[in-house]
Amino acid sequence: MLRTNLLAAGIAxxxxxxxxxxxxxxxxxxxxxxxxxxQEIALTITGEPGTLPRYAVPDFIAASPDAETLxxxxxxxxxxxxDLAFERExxxxxxxxxxxxPAARSLTDVPFDLWRELGADGLVIGSVRRVGKDFRxxxxxxxxxx
Numbered sequence: 086m087l088r089t090n091l092l093a094a095g096i097a098x099x100x101x102x103x104x105x106x107x108x109x110x111x112x113x114x115x116x117x118x119x120x121x122x123x124q125e126i127a128l129t130i131t132g133e134p135g136t137l138p139r140y141a142v143p144d145f146i147a148a149s150p151d152a153e154t155l156x157x158x159x160x161x162x163x164x165x166x167x168d169l170a171f172e173r174e175x176x177x178x179x180x181x182x183x184x185x186x187p188a189a190r191s192l193t194d195v196p197f198d199l200w201r202e203l204g205a206d207g208l209v210i211g212s213v214r215r216v217g218k219d220f221r222x223x224x225x226x227x228x229x230x231x
Contacts, residue, residue: 137176141205142166143183145222146191149215157220158213165209178205192225200229 142165145158163180170177186199192212200208211224 137174139176139178139204139206140169140209141178141183141200141203141207142169142209143180143186143188145211145213145224146189148212151215154213154215154220158211161211161213161222165211169209178203192223195227197227197229205229 142162144162147155147158166177166180169175182203186196186203189195189210192210195208195210206229208227208229209224210227211222214221214223
């Protein structure tokens with residue numbers, strides 16, 4: 086459960102970065118007036134006993150071609166990798182070893198065979214899209230073996 090919470094916290098931190106990169110807070114009319122109910126994310130991570138799950142976190146996919154979206158996609162992937170590495174709950178594959186794997190062009194176009202060759206159990210992948218002045222970020226945790 087600790088790993089699940091840390092992964093969710095890391096994703097939340099990366100999404101917080103996306104909001105900061107947008108450079109603007111939502112207008113007062115869109116800010117919640119009452120506290121929202123807490124939403125819980127449940128995720129079960131299984132693997133060999135005594136070993137840490139081995140994950141890769143490449144740069145996110147920039148679904149919009151502008152420079153700010155490209156930078157947001159790069160920064161979110163790096164921040165998420167850094168946050169998860171800091172917690173030491175996962176065996177994160179060093180990002181410099183991803184050079185041999187072509188970047189995915191969409192969340193459904195993932196070269197799983199190459200990630201398996203690199204030894205990844207899971208892949209945290211996401212996309213960043215410009216929506217007006219804001220960003221829309223979608224994140225997925227994919228099991229590489231299946």
